Amino acid sequence: MNPTTDASSNARPRRTRHGVTSEVISRTLRRGLDKLAALQEADGSWKGDYGGPMFLLPMYVATCHIARHPIPAARRAEMIRYVRNVQQPDGSIGLHAEGDGCMFTSVLCYVALRLLDVPATDPDLARMRRWIHENGGPLGAASWGKFTLALLSLYDYEGLNPILPELWLLPDALPVHPSKLWCHCRQVYLPMAYLYGMRAAIPADEQIRAIRREIYPQPYESIEWRRHRDTVARADSYNPPTKVLWAANQAMALYEDRHPRATRRRAMEELLDHIRFEDQVTNYIRIGPVNAVLNTLVHHFREPDGEEARRSFVTLDQYIWDGHDGAKMNGYNSTALWDTAFAVQSILATPFADDYLPTLVRAHDYIRDNQVLEDVPHKERYFRHASKGGWPFSDRLHGWPITDCTAEGFKAAVALEPKMARPVPEELLRDAVRLLLSFQNADGGWATYELKRGPDWLELLNPSQVFGAIMVDYSYVECTSACLQALSRARLRFPGFLEAEIARAIRRGETFLRQQQRADGSFEGSWAVCFTYGTWFGVHGLTAAGAKGTDPAVERALSFLKARQNTDGGWGEHHSSCSERRYVKHPESQMVNTAWALSSLVRGGQGATEEARRAAELLIERQDRDGDWPRESIVGVFNKTALINYENYRRYFSIWALAQYARAGRWIPLPHHNP
Ligand code: LAN
Secondary structure (H helix, E strand, C coil), rough: CCEEEEEECCCCCCCCCCCCCCCHHHHHHHHHHHHHHHCCCCCCCCCCCCCEEEEEHHHHHHEEEEEECCEEEEEHHHHHHHHHHHCCCCCCCCCCCCCCCCCCHHHHHHHHHHHHHCCCCCHHHHHHHHHHCCCCEEEEEHHHHHHHHCCCCCCCCHCCCCCCCCHCCCCCCCCCCHHHHHHHHHHHHHHHHHHHHCCCCCCCCHHHHHHHHHHHHCCHHHHCCEEEEEEHHHHHHCCCCHHHHHHHHHHHHHHHHHHCHHHHHHHHHHHHHHHHHHHHHHCCCCCCCHHHHHHHHHHHHHHCCCCCHHHHHHHHHEEEEECCEEEEEECCCCCCHHHHHHHHHHHHCCCCCHHHHHHHHHHHHHHHCCCCCCCCCCCCCCCCCCCCCCCCCCCCCCCCHHHHHHHHHHHHHHHHHHHHHHHHHHCHHHHHHHHHHCEEECCCCCCCCCCCCHHHHHHHHHHCCCCCCCCCCCHHHHHHHHHHHHHHHHHHHHCCHHHHHHHHHHHHHHHHHHHHHHCCCCCCCCCCCCHHHHHHHHHHHHHCCCCCCHHHHHHHHHHHHHHCCCCCCCEEEECHHHHHHCEEECCCCHHHHHHHHHHHHHHHCCCCHHHHHHHHHHHHCCCCCCCCCCCCCCCCCECHHHHHCCCCCCHHHHHHHHHHHHHHCCCCCCCCCCC
């Protein structure tokens, strides 16, 4: 199981030419652990700033404005500070905090600042306006931007391609039925279709008319809206509309112009039923930030002072985060389960875990108490997979289980089990294993929340323009690797339990992973930047399935990494790796990339190499006096183009990699061993 530790030391502690001693590593780890422990929340979890995408905060502000939901003055000031902090020198706002020049987010952020009462004469707004005008104005904003503007009466519904409610009335066996979509895409277009169906918009008052004059380079009344349904600025055109999408839009427009009233009514009822279901099963948190605001608006437009609108605003508050750079809307209601599962595994990888027992007990209880215990009711009717035994990304109240969160939750729970007085009941661990098995796709891989339901060609109908790969829940390297690691752990923990099924699942998963490896030895990651992340999962997945360091696939993966090591010993991968789908160097080494690469080297049996030593040295050197690592570039990503910040990655991944390194090199006398 535990592959290839390649240490050949007998004398310890050792010292290298460069002065890494076991004392130095121990001190680094202890300081890092002290810092990590100090950051633990009262509920036992870790969580952090989950900002980055620049369309979320303005959508929240628009929602509050539409519903006349007050934002306290202090919070408004923090939101304004955030947008100013993220504004690029050319005046624009990027799709994400580190990007530049996106019409969608520049226009929405402009509008948000105005709605937050920043005057049009403000110099930052003047710069933003200039960029918007010079780049063609709001008619070129990506479709979600136009949709949000339409809700505010800053864009005309005639200028939107139809978002047909009737799609939900199609037979659900059809590949274009919404149930075949990736759940995040499905849950965004569901309330959008409802709001589109009712042409929801606030009346244009003086403030709105003023904003129209400011953002449009042409007179608002002169715009021929229908001609601009497909207009999109170059900057917003990562995924330009295909001919297939164009044809589908034409057909839908024909239908929209003469749709039967009764059918529309029936479709709207169907949508509302699905919207309410999502509200109930997530306790109004909703699967993500976008349907959180859109479902809120559905309730507001239906019944402004109703209970559903009121509850929606209460839970929306969870998404707002007071960050070091201002207040933002997070990409999820929290990162708690995910962060806690990794924090635990990093602590356990060090030789000092027993000194942090109270921390581990609290973390364990968070993990135990946030496992999902039930399937949602009527899951077939609402196109939901089983949930029982799974772990979510954030918490049990949110409730949508995710394949790799289940895997990491399981790994953490099993690793903690021997130390805990009240561990996760064995039957619930078995439920997690059953659920993981049920999530495996026909191609052998694992997707994110559900089985892969739609065909790949659905991507040709992706209407978002700014995002890639949103239509289908594909099998991913990361999810597959995490599930393989969990299943191989399950095999040890429960000998004989579902033995044949687990063995077969691991074999098929391993085959999928091997197929994903590129000719250059790398694995492409999808949920963080990018090839260092994917390769970290690739190597850990293959070795969990039984591959040794001498396996050619592992060797090739490590050669890929070694060829990209910087002279300072680190790795730095730029976020454009994700959109360009090739390794792009960051100008500076990044500690998170470095930690993934070092961890891969050690796991693949090359922990005693010069490359590993230099990487470890850099991680040690870059640690702050207080045990933290400095904040560097954002490394999380989704849908190829949008960066999202994982505030704790630099902490637990650095600790974890150094701990693995220390073990492999027998730098520190080891009291016990965790597989
Ligand atoms: C997330 C957050 C968690 C993340 C991991 C578990 C880390 C990953 O391994 C699998 C994918 C997943 C579940 C994921 C997918 C995309 C999400 C949901 C997000 C990055 C958080 C926000 C993002 C969501 C899609 C944002 C809304 C935008 C849309 C295009 C719908």
